[in-house]
Amino acid sequence: MSYRRKKLLALFCATALSMTAVAGCTGAKSSTGNVVSSETEVNAEETVAQSETGTFSSTDMFTERDLAGTYEESGAVYVTLSDDGITGETAGVAINGQTMTITAEGTYIFSGTLSEGQIVVDADNAKVQIVFDNVDITCASSAAVYVKSAEKVFVTLAEGSQNTLRNTDEYVAIDDNNIDAVIFAKSDLTLNGTGSLTIVSAEGHGIVSKDDLKITGGTYDITAAGHALSGKDSVRIADGTFILTAEKDGIHAENADDEEKGYIYIADGDFAITSDGDGMDASNIVQIEDGTFDITAGGGAANSLKTHESDMPGGGMSQNIERPDGENMPQDTTTDESGTSTKGIKAGGGMYLNGGTYQIDSADDSIHSNANITIADGTYTLATGDDGVHADDALTVNGGTITVTESYEGLEGLTVTINDGTIDITARDDGINTAGGTDQSGFGTFGDHFKGMDSADDETEETTDNEMWMELNGGYIHILAGGDGVDSNGDLTINGGEIYIDGPSDNGNSAIDYGDRSSAYVNGGTLVAIGSSGMAEVMSDSSKQKVLMVKLGEQMEAGNVVLTDSEGNVIVSYTALKTYDCVIISTAEVESGATYTLATSGTTTEVTAE
Secondary structure (H helix, E strand, C coil): HHHHHHHHHHHHHHHHHHHHCCCCCCCCEEECCCCCCCCCCCCHHHHHHHHCCCCCCCHHHHHHHHHCCHHHHHHCEEEECCCCCCEECCCCCEEEEEEEEEECCCCEEEEECCCEEEEECCCCCCCCEEEEEEEECCCCCCCCCEECCEEEEEECCCCEEEEEEECCCCCCCCCCCCCCHHHHHHHHEEEEEEEEEEEEEEEEEEEECEEEEECCCCEEEEEECCCEEEEEEEEECCCCCCEEEEECCCEEEEECCCCCCCEEECCCCCEEEEECCEEEEEEECCCEECCEEEEEECCHHHHEEEECCCCCCCCCEEEEEEEECCCCEEECCCCECCCCCCEEEEECCCCCEEEEEEEEEECCCEEEEEECEEEECEEEEEEECCCEEEEEEEEEECCCCEEEECCCCCEEEEEECCCCCCEEEEECCCCEEEECCCCCCCCCCCCCCCCCCCHCCCCCCCCCCCCCCEEEEECCEEEEECCCCCEECEEEEEECCCEEECCCCCCCCEEEEECCCCCEEECCCCCEECCCCCCCCCCCCCCCCCCEEEEEEEEEEEEEEEEEECCEEEEEEEECCEEEEEEEECCCCCCCCEEEEEEECCCCEECCCC
């Protein structure tokens, strides 16, 4: 048994156990911010344990036969394909010229070449297994494999086999079904085995199932004018190697008739996806357990057609949009001139990323959900013309390593909670932002960024749980931002972790920003925020940890920023990456009433913690 197969079986058991975890926590809002428990200090490990890991259990995604990738030779029908004539006609098989139609349940083993032919499955309520053992089929204007009717069809790639299917011209209707893929199935379809399959679709999709599309093994090299892989109810991948080149989406799942379907589930695999549209696109949920993903969507960040009206040197001033309470609120407006969605991974529903290694270069958001995103683990290197990670609703990071090398905004959600992980963000505008800008390039429209705000008729009224807010509870975060370093359009609460911010040098933004009717609390952890003083905001007096804010009166050059106590002990040492005139520092070692020395680019300033 292969390492991945063993790992997948272990994952089945682990996922089944993890589904007992509850979603979210039961903490109440207090004078020190949106704390996630009633305890004085936040336990990041407990917070992670209570987080959602996904909707689907691995044990429900694949059957044993899906995963096996084997076939019984005894009793199988052997068929040799040739332009001179197909051999292997028997009961349950009809041959008409270069077209072979399977009408009965069984295993059918194919080899040979057809320069213009087709395999059709027309077997109501039957399970049919098609084995490819060095097959080459061209069907110019229809599907090389057409599953017209069946309970389920397996396409198994024989060990060591190299198989090719292709379409070369526009699809022409042969019945009432809209056949538009090289492999087109009206039933559930599973591809497995250990061989390889090359698909070229000059005018349509690569592989399409109008029910569930499952792939559990094999090597696939697909070039398509449409989607490379598409399943109406779902696309489920247990393992395999995938080289997908698509003029639309690399992997696509969409069901407009059933909102609980249209999802993508990936347990493992190696993926190299180049798409003119989205790398992966589901109208419902995307859940990924593991795998290696190299995705270039829409030509990558350098090819972004999305414009931001707030763009200007040093990070822009956002447009003002009127809030439900009559106040104006910064809001960025974005447009995509092409009208094509070019995201790395996109979900119309929730997204759960539990592991894997991701290299994503996308013209639009690298990771996007029209609902919630939970990142439990994994390694992410993201370059994007817009947001690195964007959730219309809640964005939660419980672990992993996230590096955003290029973005307009790094992480964005209606609410943002970071419990653990290593995060490094480079952004032209905000590093981490709650609320964010409108985005209607997904299956649905952007979430209601102002929900809950209309309940606050005055500053004394209790806000709702749906209000925008940001919680930083643990992990390591570094931000290099042209706009605000962190921008919470509600409360900002820092309970732990290490947070280092190189904010803007201009006075139009600040290293830390939060809503006009909100507060910022530092209850634990280490915070070093470097930026401009023009719009610098102080932390709440209700914070459990002391905060030093030093406005230097002149711009300092990039370089070392060192805070020492009265005895010369180093409390904080950080290297600023850009010019600044304001420093905000908070650590557990800063004590009320004590005097400290801040050294910045050759100057020293004494400051006392109030």
